[in-house]
Amino acid sequence: MLILSCPFCGERDESEFVCAGPARAPRMTLAAATDDAWVDYLTAPPNPKGVVRERWWHSHGCGEWLIVERDTLTHAIHATRGARHEHD
């Protein structure tokens, strides 16, 4: 059970969150995406042994979506920030 530090709520137990898996690259507009690129985007999420950027939803807290940098080997959390500002 992880402890995640929500930038809005502080340190909270994993049970307050929903993990939505690895964060992908920013979503392409369909007009700009070839079929191959789109299939890649859908079916090949990052899955490293090491640090991965993940989407987590603080569903039982502030309701914000977060980007969490988590080491899949050690569970060390390197950063947590609101997803709204991810691509600023």
Next chain:
Amino acid sequence: MSMTEARLASGGLIDRSKPLSFRFDGKAFTGFAGDTLASALLANGVVLTGRSFKYHRPRGIVGFGIEDPGSIVQLAGEDGSVGLPATAIPLREGLDAHSVNCWPSPAHDIFAFSQVFASLLPAGFYYKTFMWPGWHAFEPLIRRAAGLARVPAHAAPNQASEIRHGHCDVLVVGAGPAGLMAAWAAAEAGARVVLVDADRLPGGSLNHGDVSVGGVTAAAWARDLAARLDAMGNVTRLAGATVWAHREHGLVVITERDPPLPELRQRTWQMRARRIVIAAGAIERMLVFEDNDRPGVMLASAARSYLHRHAVRPGRRALVFTNNASAYATARDLAAAGIEVAAIVDSREQPDAASLAVAAGIEVLAGHVVTHAHGSRRLRGVTVAPRQGRGARRIACDLLCLSGGWTPSVHLFSQARGRLRYDEGTAAMVPDTGPATTFCAGSALGLFDLQAVLASGAEAGRRAARECGHAGGEVAVPQAGPAPAYAVEPLWCVDACAASTRAFVDLQNDVTAADIILAVREGYGAVEHVKRYTTAGMGVDQGKTGNMNVIGILAGRVGTTPAAIGTTTYRSPYEPIEFGAIAGPREGTALLPYRHTPVTPWHVRHGAVMYEAGARWRRPGYYPLPGESLDRAVERESRAVREAVGVYDGSPLGKIEIWGRDALALIEMAYTNGFASLRAGGGRYGIMMTDDGLIADDGVTFRLGDNHYMMSTSTANAEAVYRRLEEFLQCERPDWDVTLTPVTSQWCNATICGPAARELLADLDPDIDICNAAFPFMSLRDATVAGLPARIARVSFTGELSFEINVARRHGLALWERVMEAGSRHRIVPVGSEANHVLRVEKGFLSLAHEADGTADPYDLGMGWIVSKTKQEFIGKRAMEIRRSTGHRRRELVGLLPHDPDHLLPEAAPLTPGGRMERTEGLVTACVRSVAQRRVVALGLLLNGRARIGETAHVRVKDEVIAVTVTSPCFYDPDGLRLRS
């Protein structure tokens, strides 16, 4: 041997003023408070305690605590599923235990024949034998023959377990010499300390010998220090509790057995510790030779512990077999207690002088080994031989004390991804690099000198506290009495027994030295492979007394060192833990409470059979009249809707209010069809897909005003749709101005449906014009109805004229009662979800998880019209296009009419070509008795189904093939005239 013979007249840490009655295998016995079941059995002369898992060999008590591999018992009553060895069960009044793996008793076990056929059950037996398709045939036999404790027939009351959450600075695992010093140092520094020990009595190994610490007996020193810690406000001591998991971010899981609250049987702590000191001690190893599992063979430390702790003589004539110095004290103490010690057999050629001094007066056979134990249900003697040369001889004994060395308890260190290394000096795997938050101390660190153990505990406690910001913690390390150095020389297996099929390395899973040889011969030379192939270490004892021998034997076999072999991964739980202890009171509705609409009490009062209808909502399934069957009630309710008027409680339907400049853009992205032309007060049915281009949900969205919409979702998917939309907005379109508010439980509705619905609504005095022209299908009006502020939607899930009257939740019951009152003139009938199902199937309306089962797109369901051809983008568009462009045949929604009009089709039953046993070509998604058609009708997904309308297809179920005619998937009012009326 009677009780008086085996129990010493005095001594021991038991309370002789408190005798306890207990039963074992149906026989009555007596022990004392402070006994375990194991010590009480030994005191009563019970040596044979069960049969082994695979070969049903007679087994006895081997260890002293949770490490015991041989004495798992079945308890009667609510804690029957524990699966613990007798050595870890504190004796209590009325305890009723049975041995496992034998019937009718361990002395007369009808499955004992399997040891005769031992050669037929080698390593890998399960893999080689239980292969598809024949394994079903073996399962019942194996289950009966090879079980551990059974699951009790009745669940324990959920009050019996509780869960607590806790936080501390320093958690100390183990209250032996190292743990007590660590807790003391950390507490003196001012840290918040939690000290946990599996034993009720503090002191660990200090209680099992006669060493001195700080000038007093070690046991007294431990008791005094524990009392001192108990008096400190910053120390919590959990006795009789096990730390069984060490997980990420400092989470440790602890289960207290029998916490000090009479109504509680166990309590599980989820504890967050900033620093963890592992002072869990070490576990003595077995020695491996032929028939080393005979009852009466015991670990040397266990024999000594029974003597000192419980004042029990575990035998009358003992022999000690060791490869290190520690067992000499056992020989000395047994002799001092009046037990004849035949000899100390020491595999070391030159035992150290200090050891010899400890056991002065006892014959020591240096450079000798035990090659064979004799006796069947009870040890009768052993064969002893020099390691080199000849000269084997037999020595009579009924107790054989083994010490194959000591294995540090690194389980919790390893669980947290700590790495181990093989230490040549102590012939053991010891902690190497580990998580920065974890410290090991004492013999868990590989230290076996008591003075060093005490010092390492103090140092670990002080450092752990300092890292939590508490400086200080300087405590004086007391002087420990002298003891010989450990001086172990590894002996993984007695040479003469290296290929023996009766030299056990894992007593619990009946794994022998020969099994390891076989595994290596068959190509499994890595330790993880050997573990799985032989099942060594995979019992509930996790091979605590044998794994190191497996590594050593394996290393010898493949010609390398234990260091090169390494260890298997340690996993939680450290000991058997009941599911009930993990769940605690979080069971059933305490874990997932039901949701109710305000009308529930009315439904129940009127005889509704309540179901869960998705998302934990309780809804009426049907309202049977007295004596009425399910079928009759559903038919009556369905007919009322088709012929007069019915009302159902549609409150659980998901509702999300959508605001903002970009609200329409979000809706256009979410649904496959267009919503741009929608005017205020108008609504439209839509389908949303996943990014994979498969149907995720459906529902009607109304436009309430400028940049303001109300979306409805299916009941079960309300949460998931909200989550998907929020994720899309926050992660993909953070610049969009949209606000979502889930409002499902803010609204309550009564949906009136049927040809008389408009007349009924008129009787409820609405303050708006409700004629079809003024208030058409797919529109929404705010109004006052029955004196209540309401929002009425004209949608239909039944195919009939319907008005969904929504009011604030607090008005829900009043609305319902007024509808029923006004409806009596129209012969209104309350309708449950069963009748709703009949009505929607007649219409061929899709239902999530039935027709839209996660594999279908709108085209598959004959709804290509709902996929916009003009929108640039919506979720799922590209994936669906790519998939459909392949031209592969798809399963398509069709109607199915059984040739026998009364023959119901099981929902989810497969359709196969010609009804043959072939790959399925579809399935039945729904089947009902239609009131409109007066026959059974069904919906199904069928390969290439639309092209096959008019043909016959076949539903294949067990023992039967049912012929059906494929039809269009609508059995009632295909033009939708009634719902628009």
